[in-house]
Amino acid sequence: MLDVAKAASVSVATVSAVINGSAPVSPELRSRIEEAIQVIGYKRNAIARSLKLGTTRTVGLMVADITNPFFTDVVAVIQDVLHRAGYAVMLCCNDEDVGMQDEQIELLIDRSVDGLIIAPAGDDETLKRILASANLPTVLIDRLCDGIDTDAVVLDNRRAVQDATAYMLGLGHRRIGYISGSLETSTGRERLAGYEAALEAAKLPYEEDLVRIGNFREKDAYKATMQLLTSAERPTAIFSANNLMVIGVMKAIRDIGLKCPEDVSVASFDDFPWADVFQPHLTTIAQPVQAIGEQAAQLILDRLSGKSPATPRRLVLQGRLMIRESCRPISLTPRAIA
Incomplete structure (x- = not known):
């Protein structure tokens, strides 16, 4: 950052204000700093920045089965919404295993994620204790977990x-x-x-x-x-x-x-x-996969920005029956197995 400041003939504080968006900077100075960044090839240190700002701009996302098209579609929507809001996503899959679930949640917490979006593998006392201790903004998707009173987006x-x-x-x-x-x-x-x-x-x-x-x-x-x-x-x-x-x-x-x-x-x-x-x-x-992903992402963003009410919000969406060709009126004389 010091090299950028020297190249742009500005103070380190001004460079920091441009990089971190922490203070207004005139268009002329911003242009000089951005040009210096390009010439020098400066890349900010994400770890140092997170230590200074107290945020990693990362959300941990854990699903139950990444091979399930429902979860992959929801992940894509959540990632898109969070990316547009300036957040990265760290993805884990618990593979319907509560033991793996606990390990991965602890891993995400160790990586200093700012919040969690979880599709739990099942009711899990250890998970409850981990989340209570971490005290991170958390949103449940698809599934609820007894004893975890947090924001959630589920289906009826x-x-x-x-x-x-x-x-x-x-x-x-x-x-x-x-x-x-x-x-x-x-x-x-x-x-x-x-x-x-x-x-x-x-x-x-x-x-x-x-x-x-x-x-x-x-x-x-x-x-x-x-x-x-x-x-x-x-x-x-x-x-x-x-x-x-x-x-x-x-x-x-x-x-x-x-x-x-x-x-x-x-x-x-x-x-x-x-x-x-x-x-x-x-x-x-x-x-409604699009709505599930969008609303889950918005709930976590609201929690991270302090806009959410104290009482957790539970959003219950409705499914839609898609009638196609695989059902028909019952046959009176079922065919025997060959």
Whole structure:
């Protein structure tokens, strides 16, 4: 910085004001300093700057599964909003593992991030203690965590699944299989509750043998679907609680010699780019990904700027049922497995 000051014939304080935006500088002086910076090739020391200003202009972002298109899309939106606000993003993935989650949150805190945006892997006492000790601005996305009272952007999961299940019931299906995500997560529990609520509204019993846990994973969902399809009385329709699991569902239907929707109707939580490229085109619940990312980023920016109210804000968004070709009215005579 001293070399820049000498080259521009100004004080070090004036150079600092231009680089850090800490004080007004005349256009003529700013132009001279910027030219000197270009000539000398000066690059500011981010670590030194963060120590001086008490901020790294970095937000830690942790998602549950980076291979899931829902999370990658949300990450892209959050990064775009924060970049325009002058913040960088440090990204981690907990891979649906609470142990890894705790390690990564501590890593982000050690890197002196200014705030955190988290999609938690599940209820986690250690995470609660870490966040309480760090006392950083925090926003939860997609999932809530018992005992963590902070800003959040989530979907009305129960209502979305209840509507999708009601749609399948309206097509005459009475044995609807359900491939659930992990019940250690709020999304897993809420979506299953929506399925149960739709059955109750239709005055149908909840049958445990129609529910299998797929853990939000393709392979687990494949095994769970095989169990359903080889049962004594197989379901005529299957709902998958996320987009990765529906891939496992469709593979199982194909491998066992059945067809969708001729033999088994299928619907899934999460819309994704290839849902209308699948054959048949998949009926899905679309999440407002753009709104989730934008509002999560804005919540953390408001906290960082001191604009947020003392009481945490919880934004609950609505999903949209995208009816395509993978569900049809029930067949009265189900085809036997070859």
